[in-house]
Amino acid sequence: MKRAALVLAGTIAVAGCGGKTASKSTIPTGSVGHEACAPFDGSTAKQVSATKPTETLLLSAVRVDSEVCADRVVFDFRPTGDERPGYTVEYLPAAQAQTEDASGRHLPIAGKAFLVVRFEPAATADLSGAKLEVTYTGPRTIAPAGMRFVRQVTKTGDFEAVLTWAIGLSKERPFKVTSTGSPARLTIELG
Numbered sequence: 001m002k003r004a005a006l007v008l009a010g011t012i013a014v015a016g017c018g019g020k021t022a023s024k025s026t027i028p029t030g031s032v033g034h035e036a037c038a039p040f041d042g043s044t045a046k047q048v049s050a051t052k053p054t055e056t057l058l059l060s061a062v063r064v065d066s067e068v069c070a071d072r073v074v075f076d077f078r079p080t081g082d083e084r085p086g087y088t089v090e091y092l093p094a095a096q097a098q099t100e101d102a103s104g105r106h107l108p109i110a111g112k113a114f115l116v117v118r119f120e121p122a123a124t125a126d127l128s129g130a131k132l133e134v135t136y137t138g139p140r141t142i143a144p145a146g147m148r149f150v151r152q153v154t155k156t157g158d159f160e161a162v163l164t165w166a167i168g169l170s171k172e173r174p175f176k177v178t179s180t181g182s183p184a185r186l187t188i189e190l191g
Contacts, residue, residue: 115167115175
């Protein structure tokens with residue numbers, strides 16, 4: 001009787017665990033770190049928009065997401081017809097990337113490499129009317145979990161129609177910039 005109980009307990013334990021141990025063949029495709037990523041066609045060189053919008057674009061959202069081989073940071077702006085954001089995206093030294101525009105105050109940002117995104121003309125509030133209207137009400141700092149490279153995204157400037165964000169990364173990575181109009185959006189993909 002005692003032996004039958006032990007056999008039954010062992011059978012239940014194995015059945016409850018699926019009866020298999022994890023191996024390379026049972027790890028789902030797409031698990032970070034368990035397969036090789038295809039070569040990423042981005043670069044680490046400074047990227048600048050070909051044109052600037054004719055009016056100040058108003059930021060409405062900042063989003064981050066991650067796939068198996070790449071992270072994405074997306075900046076959404078209020079609809080303004082077909083205008084695309086005017087931007088400069090480049091790696092800057094830590095001291096420069098972590099300095100707040102206008103005030104010169106140091107802003108600590110997690111990471112070892114810093115990709116700085118500068119929008120012009122752009123802002124987080126509409127100053128054109130009689131009353132100030134804030135268009136971006138999200139956090140100043142985003143510290144996402146589960147990202148492959150992105151450690152922190154922080155607004156470092158919003159002064160005189162120049163809007164700046166710094167992306168703190170685990171290390172310098174190649175990136176691609178995609179800009180669209182209607183809606184105005186800038187997507188940075190890091191691979």
